[in-house]
Each structure stands twice: as structure tokens, then as C-alpha cells.
Amino acid sequence: MFKSKKLFAIVLVVLLSISNLVGVNAAEQIKLVIDNTTIKSSVAPVVVKGTTLIPLRVATEALGAQVSWNQANQQATIKTSAYTVIFKIGSTQYTVNGAKKTLSTAPQIISGNTMVPLRALSEAIGATVNYNDKTNTASINYFTTMTGKIKITGSTTLQPIAQAAADKLMLMNKDLSVSVAGGGSGAGIKDTAAGTNNLGMSSRELTADETATVRAITVANDGIAVIVNPNNSVKNLTKDQVSKIFLGEIKNWKEVGGKDAPILVQTRETGSGTRATLEEMILSKKSVVATATPFTSSALIKQAVAKEANAIGYDSVGYVDSTVKVVSIDNVVPTAETVKSGSYVMGRSLFILTKGTPTGVSAIFADYLRSLDCQKNIVIKEGYISIQ
Amino acid sequence: MKLNRVVLIALSLILGIGAMTGCVNKAKLNETLNHVPATVNVIAEQEQVIDQSEVNTILRGSINALPFMLELTQGLPYDITAVGKEAAIEAVNFTEAQLALFDGTLDEAVGLSEIVAYAGVVLIVNPKSGLENITVEEVRGFFTGETQDIQGQNLTLVLPSKALPSRMLFEELFPLKGDINGIQKSLITDAAVTVDTDEAVIQEVANNPNAIGVINVGQINTQVKGLKLEGIEANQSTIVDGTYTATKPIVLMAQASNKEVFHIFIELTKSEKGKTAIKKIGFVPVN
Numbered sequence: 014m015f016k017s018k019k020l021f022a023i024v025l026v027v028l029l030s031i032s033n034l035v036g037v038n039a040a041e042q043i044k045l046v047i048d049n050t051t052i053k054s055s056v057a058p059v060v061v062k063g064t065t066l067i068p069l070r071v072a073t074e075a076l077g078a079q080v081s082w083n084q085a086n087q088q089a090t091i092k093t094s095a096y097t098v099i100f101k102i103g104s105t106q107y108t109v110n111g112a113k114k115t116l117s118t119a120p121q122i123i124s125g126n127t128m129v130p131l132r133a134l135s136e137a138i139g140a141t142v143n144y145n146d147k148t149n150t151a152s153i154n155y156f157t158t159m160t161g162k163i164k165i166t167g168s169t170t171l172q173p174i175a176q177a178a179a180d181k182l183m184l185m186n187k188d189l190s191v192s193v194a195g196g197g198s199g200a201g202i203k204d205t206a207a208g209t210n211n212l213g214m215s216s217r218e219l220t221a222d223e224t225a226t227v228r229a230i231t232v233a234n235d236g237i238a239v240i241v242n243p244n245n246s247v248k249n250l251t252k253d254q255v256s257k258i259f260l261g262e263i264k265n266w267k268e269v270g271g272k273d274a275p276i277l278v279q280t281r282e283t284g285s286g287t288r289a290t291l292e293e294m295i296l297s298k299k300s301v302v303a304t305a306t307p308f309t310s311s312a313l314i315k316q317a318v319a320k321e322a323n324a325i326g327y328d329s330v331g332y333v334d335s336t337v338k339v340v341s342i343d344n345v346v347p348t349a350e351t352v353k354s355g356s357y358v359m360g361r362s363l364f365i366l367t368k369g370t371p372t373g374v375s376a377i378f379a380d381y382l383r384s385l386d387c388q389k390n391i392v393i394k395e396g397y398i399s400i401q
Numbered sequence: 402m403k404l405n406r407v408v409l410i411a412l413s414l415i416l417g418i419g420a421m422t423g424c425v426n427k428a429k430l431n432e433t434l435n436h437v438p439a440t441v442n443v444i445a446e447q448e449q450v451i452d453q454s455e456v457n458t459i460l461r462g463s464i465n466a467l468p469f470m471l472e473l474t475q476g477l478p479y480d481i482t483a484v485g486k487e488a489a490i491e492a493v494n495f496t497e498a499q500l501a502l503f504d505g506t507l508d509e510a511v512g513l514s515e516i517v518a519y520a521g522v523v524l525i526v527n528p529k530s531g532l533e534n535i536t537v538e539e540v541r542g543f544f545t546g547e548t549q550d551i552q553g554q555n556l557t558l559v560l561p562s563k564a565l566p567s568r569m570l571f572e573e574l575f576p577l578k579g580d581i582n583g584i585q586k587s588l589i590t591d592a593a594v595t596v597d598t599d600e601a602v603i604q605e606v607a608n609n610p611n612a613i614g615v616i617n618v619g620q621i622n623t624q625v626k627g628l629k630l631e632g633i634e635a636n637q638s639t640i641v642d643g644t645y646t647a648t649k650p651i652v653l654m655a656q657a658s659n660k661e662v663f664h665i666f667i668e669l670t671k672s673e674k675g676k677t678a679i680k681k682i683g684f685v686p687v688n
Contacts, residue, residue, distance in 0.1 A: 231582040248480070341482045344467060350485025354585055356464040356569065362582060400583040 046152040047075040056126045064118035066128035077384035095376035098137045109137040160188040161374045167201015167214030169310040170329040171363045177391045199284025205366040211375040213366030216286030229364035232382040234398035236330045236347025237359040240337040247271040249341045261302030278305035279317045279326035331396040349398045461489040463503035472678040499662045501654040510654040517670040519685040521618035521648030522571045523635045525625040527610040534629040546590030558593035559605040559614035567617045617683025
């Protein structure tokens with residue numbers, strides 16, 4: 014069964030490459046440049062009957078688009094935050110947000126890679142495209158075309174990612190101004206629904222009511238770490254112990270193997286997405302004990318735990334550093350692997366919020382957060398977990 | 402082969418005795434082995450009184466290796482955390498941990514490495530069931546709910562709950578996980594019956610002639626019938642030689658400078674206590 018499939022695939026690839034050779038100008042080596050960066054890929058763009066075809070995967074990673082492939086229909090669906098483009102292999106028909114359009118050259122599979130028309134894809138999502146005949150260079154400009162103002166509010170967990178992205182994009186676009194403010198997920202969701210920001214940030218999933226007006230786009234993954242003072246000898250707690258500590262049922266460190274000292278519970282404020290996630294995933298939807306001290310940001314709760322010898326708190330792994338100690342839960346700590354595999358008990362996604370379908374520069378900002386550049390150079394570097 | 406083993410035992414004895422004189426945790430480890438001379442034990446106890454804050458052996462591992470780490474080192478001074486395979490290997494490479502234990506292959510390890518056990522899963526049915534063999538494709542189709550029967554039989558699916566290692570391993574090996582925005586989500590149909598322990602899976606299947614379940618490969622007993630996978634029965638030799646595919650070796654890794662703690666751990670896995678621990682969690686020993 015497997016062998017015959019493999020054979021079939023080889024025959025298919027050979028057939029496709031022979032048929033393509035007729036139209037492909039093999040002598041030309043085409044360079045692909047996206048936002049002034051030369052894209053290195055094992056698959057080079059090709060010109061077929063005067064149309065430049067580029068590898069779909071490479072382009073979408075760089076542009077922050079999501080791709081899904083329907084094997085039965087041979088259809089590739091490319092989604093940016095504002096546009097949905099559907100190409101069909103071998104067909105000159107394609108759609109942009111449902112509107113039918115026609116190509117001069119159909120997308121095709123070359124050596125196992127889906128190749129799509131450069132100009133049609135770029136223009137469909139609102140990117141500018143140029144082709145330089147002399148240097149054989151195809152250039153797409155997307156994250157370098159941003160102008161105007163963007164106001165972003167909400168989750169302090171997501172704030173460092175949004176701020177770093179804003180700083181980078183403002184360097185790349187001199188007429189762009191982005192302001193990023195905290196306030197917590199609750200405020201971010203409210204502002205987005207009310208239209209008082211351009212983009213919101215949330216570190217918790219939206220409720221059914223909220224999804225009626227607000228759309229959430231996943232831009233990073235995260236683990237909520239239980240943190241204690243570095244001098245605390247407790248290294249591990251069971252999920253049940255964590256629950257009882259934050260509910261105020263376990264009150265002394267000696268009950269969980271530590272020294273005889275009262276546990277000082279630190280928490281986030283009521284609107285916090287991090288608090289909502291802890292209550293949802295660990296506390297069976299009950300509320301953190303009322304005597305706990307609330308802090309209004311990820312940075313403040315970390316500082317409090319760093320300062321107080323008997324404190325316990327919780328924070329995004331993006332904020333955790335050597336000033337606090339992470340306690341494992343049932344011997345598991347939050348890392349990229351334990352969160353991605355779903356093994357760590359407090360893994361979650363982080364979302365950028367839009368009121369309906371975003372447009373213009375806000376849509377491009379949201380796409381940037383999902384791009385390979387942002388995931389590699391901001392999300393992972395800031396200590397969060399990538400979506401790729 | 403036999404000679405190798407003799408050399409290894411001799412080596413670990415020498416290393417073990419060497420370790421006693423310097424370090425309580427190593428001494429304490431060796432108490433669990435069967436061949437520790439009595440005099441050395443006395444030294445170990447004396448030292449223990451002097452220094453109770455002796456540094457633990459730091460062991461980092463993958464999620465699938467966690468039950469093994471916990472059971473094997475019970476009562477011993479090991480510092481254990483599951484951080485994931487990549488992070489565990491990194492921890493050893495950057496000397497943040499002495500030992501890494503992960504499910505995978507020897508090729509993935511740098512420095513000293515050895516397979517210490519096998520983790521795996523087996524599909525089980527009631528002994529009265531006519532079902533003898535199952536294919537990976539049948540498992541995938543049936544457990545995702547895409548197909549409604551296996552070989553014409555409509556069976557009740559019984560699975561360990563999501564938090565149990567056997568469930569995670571099952572989803573990983575077949576694979577029955579989908580990636581949504583970088584987070585892996587189970588593709589198993591909601592129609593499956595979920596129970597809290599591996600033993601409960603065995604009980605359900607033992608009591609229901611129309612049930613099919615999943616357990617750790619080392620847990621199979623006479624109450625249920627283990628299905629062949631792609632025509633291969635799960636047994637000691639097919640697991641070790643890899644012809645039974647629903648299994649993964651558990652690899653221990655250390656830097657050469659930590660060969661003492663490395664060999665102490667290897668000996669621990671081969672001791673009677675070690676073998677009992679391995680069987681208890683449903684893993685399979687190397688021999």
C-alpha cells in the first residue's frame with residue numbers, strides 16, 4: 014500500500030516537472046525579496062508563461078498568513094487577518110474574500126511544492142509587488158507599507174510582544190505610530206468591543222458573548238508558571254496543592270514540605286486574563302482567596318514575589334526570570350515542549366483582538382505578529398512560545 | 402556479550418564504592434543495589450548524619466519519561482522535573498542537569514547514552530472477542546471517529562484519561578494529535594469512554610466483550626487479549642528489536658564527566674528494585 018503510493022507520487026512529480034519544463038525558463042534564477050529581506054528557500058520562484066510563481070509556504074510564513082490545504086479539492090486557502098484567498102491547483106479561477114477572479118497562469122505543484130502567482134497573491138492581500146527584469150528580482154512589500162496610527166490596549170502578558178513588534182515596525186515605517194498600553198485582558202476586550210482601540214490584547218479565550226462582537230487571532234502561546242521566592246525550598250507542588258494554596262485552604266509552607274511560615278498569596282486583579290486562566294484550569298472556576306494581594310500587571314506580581322520570602326504567585330513564562338523561582342506542578346514545568354504537547358496544566362494561547370474583520374494598517378500589524386520574523390525574533394526571544 | 406556485562410558490573414561496583422566515600426546521594430543510591438558491601442553502608446549512614454543538605458542528582462526528562470523517573474527514584478535523592486526532551490538534552494549540555502531521560506533514539510543523545518527501558522502501548526480486547534490483529538490505519542480511523550467499525554465490529558472505545566501517560570503516548574505514537582496554532586490537540590472522538598486509571602481500562606475491557614481499550618504495553622494481563630499491530634505481537638523481543646512499532650525506547654544521557662551518576666542510574670534500572678519499578682508503571686525492561 015505504502016510502496017504503491019510512493020511510486021505514484023514519484024511518477025506524478027516526474028510528470029509534472031516534464032510538463033512544466035515546457036513553459037519554465039530554466040535559465041533564469043529568480044530572487045524573491047520580501048520587505049527588503051532576501052528569502053532563502055530550497056525552492057526558487059519560477060516564471061511560467063510570463064507569470065512569476067512563488068512557493069506558497071515561504072510567502073505565507075513571511076507574510077504571517079495561515080495556509081490550509083484541502084487534498085481532495087487540491088485547494089490552498091490562504092488567510093491573513095483581513096483576506097481569505099483560495100487557489101486551486103490547475104485552475105485559473107481563484108477567490109478573494111469570496112469574490113471570483115481569474116488568473117492568466119494556474120497555480121501548480123512543482124517538485125512537491127505548491128507554487129502560486131506572485132502578483133495575484135500579493136495584490137489580493139494588499140501587498141505591493143514589483144518585478145525587476147534586469148536583476149530577475151521579485152519584491153513584495155507588506156510590512157514596509159504601513160502608515161498611520163494604531164492604538165493597542167489590554168493584556169499585560171502580551172504587552173512585551175506587541176511593544177517589541179511596534180518598535181520594530183515603527184523603525185521600518187517612518188510614518189507609522191503605534192501606542193501599546195496594558196490594562197489587562199478584560200479592558201482589552203471591552204475597548205475592542207467599544208471601538209476605543211484599533212487592536213486589543215487578551216491572554217484568555219473569549220466567552221461566547223464576547224465573540225459576538227470581537228474576533229480573536231492567536232499570536233503566541235504561553236505557560237502560566239507558579240512562582241515563589243528564590244529562597245523558598247519548595248520545588249514541586251501537586252495540582253491539588255496549588256489549588257488549595259490559591260483558594261486559601263493550605264496556609265503554611267510546612268504543609269507542602271517547606272519551612273514553618275505562613276503562605277503569602279499574591280494574585281492578579283479581577284480583569285486579568287492570567288488570573289482567569291488560573292481559576293479556569295486549576296481552581297475549578299472558583300475565585301482566588303479574597304485575602305490575596307492583587308497586582309495589576311505581570312511585572313508587578315513578579316516583583317512582589319521576588320521581594321517577599323513567603324510569597325507565591327503566578328505569571329506568564331515570558332516574564333519569569335532569576336528574581337523568582339518556578340515551582341513544577343506534578344513535576345512538570347512550563348517549556349515550549351510541555352506547553353505545545355498539552356502536558357503542562359496551565360498552557361494557553363495569547364490573542365490579538367479585532368472588532369469584526371480588521372482593515373488597513375491594523376490588519377497588517379496583526380499579520381506581522383503571526384509572521385515568521387515576529388515568531389522567531391520576538392515571541393521566542395521574549396520567552397514566550399511560538400505558534401509555529 | 403556476557404563478558405561486556407561482567408566488565409560493566411565490575412566497573413559500576415568500582416565506581417559505586419568510589420562514590421560512597423565522597424558523596425551521600427551516591428551512597429544512598431547504592432543501598433538500593435543488591436551488591437553493596439555492608440561496611441560501605443555504615444560509612445554512608447555516618448556521612449548522612451553529617452551532611453543532610455547533600456546536593457541531589459539533577460535529572461531532567463521528557464513527559465513520557467516522567468512516570469519512569471518518579472517510580473524508579475522513589476526515596477532516593479534525585480531532583481526530578483519534566484521539562485521536555487529538547488530542554489532536558491539542553492540542560493545536560495549546559496551542565497544544568499547531570500542526567501537527561503527521554504523517549505527517543507540514541508542518535509538524539511550527545512555524550513554517554515544508553516537505552517534503559519521501553520515505553521509503549523497495546524490495544525486490548527475482551528478474551529472472547531474474535532479480533533486478533535489491527536492496523537495503524539484502522540486505529541486512526543476508528544479512534545478519530547472517521548470509521549464506525551473495526552473489521553465489521555462496532556466496538557466501545559475505552560481510553561485512559563487525558564492526563565495519564567499511556568493516553569499521551571498513544572496519541573503521540575499513532576499519531577492522533579492535530580496542531581492548532583502550535584498547540585497539539587487530541588483528535589480522538591468524543592464518543593470514547595474515558596476512565597481515570599490504566600487498571601480501569603483493563604477492567605472495562607475484561608467486563609465488556611464489545612470493548613477495545615488502550616493500555617501501557619507492560620500492563621497486559623490474562624484478563625484481556627492484546628491485539629497484534631500490523632501482524633506483530635507485542636512481546637519482549639518485538640519491542641526491543643523494534644518490529645512492534647507502538648513503542649519508544651527510553652534513553653538515559655549524560656556528559657562524559659558525569660559517568661559515575663550515569664552508571665549508578667543504569668545499575669539502578671537493572672537492579673531488582675529497578676525492574677519492579679519498570680513493570681509497575683507498565684514499561685518494559687531492556688532484558
